[in-house]
Amino acid sequence: MSCPGVGVSPGTIPVYHGTTSMASDRRVRVVELILRCLMCSLAVAAAVLVGTDSQVREIFGIRKAARFTDMKALVFLVIANGVAASYSLIQASRSIASMIRGNVLFSKPLAWAIFSSDQVMAYVMVAAVAASLQSAVLAKAGQPELQWMKICDLYERFCTQVGEGIACAVLVSIGAVASSGISAYGLFRLYGSSKGEARPSW
């Protein structure tokens, strides 16, 4: 009698729940790889757009410059995107290597390491985007109650470029959330029951 959902591959390594699941695993792997490559490119674009942004204006004969370093949230955004780009590149390389080599033992410690780093990356990216969106709203609309004046009327080109950078970072954070979901799936199914026939009591 065989156990439902636990098959053996034609090779020597047992494969865990049939050919349908193997095919869906391959699909997940390809989606993950595409996601990581897109995240890498977009994070580089976001970091470059915001990090190279500056505009000089002359106001009553005084030269004044706007730089991304004037706002701590934008510095945080550039650093977070730099880290996200490097991290996505490493993860994409790991993904390609495992696809080329074929069957690789997927250990729980490795799954935990990928899950944890993906979670940290996703939350850091969401925090960086939220903080820089808050700064962008202040720069665009000001906060008259606190005498914080809007600056985007003065530095229009600077604000537009920061906006483009934040838009890229929003896409990176969506990608980071999705890939953290994929790595959660990769980890926690290692703790699971066979094919959902079992019924936990909660």
Next chain:
Amino acid sequence: MSCPGVGVSPGTIPVYHGTTSMASDRRVRVVELILRCLMCSLAVAAAVLVGTDSQVREIFGIRKAARFTDMKALVFLVIANGVAASYSLIQASRSIASMIRGNVLFSKPLAWAIFSSDQVMAYVMVAAVAASLQSAVLAKAGQPELQWMKICDLYERFCTQVGEGIACAVLVSIGAVASSGISAYGLFRLYGSSKGEARPSW
């Protein structure tokens, strides 16, 4: 021949991987319940602390008031904590009900619903905390390059109370991240192999 890790309970409902896993499931359920109750209390505290905060000062004979509505990020924080408190209360009630009733069928659609709403809650809380921390840093230190002056020297009591509220919200967001991890475990193990004997190929 029995399948390894797939046992049958003394009752009529099959239980999925032995008594050790049942005991660990109960522990996870209790931890989740405690977490949700703590989150509910802390989210109420954060919403009340920030939402009721105001301070009136007289400057050169003119009465000026600081309120949480002066900063959009604080309004977002109050709303997010209100939602988190209600959501945690609903989830804690569901958890208590399932513990009282004993064995409840844990369906994939329900697991997906809990996982998705926990994910949304965690990311919304992290975003709200990041945005309000950014505002708090501006209020405390100002941004001289942009002529945004610090306001906490003027409204010290107001800033202290907002700080206490943000501290509570930071704890709520940590709780939300942890409970979203628990619900990811609850969902994705339903897609898993038995007891980690299988070796997926990635």
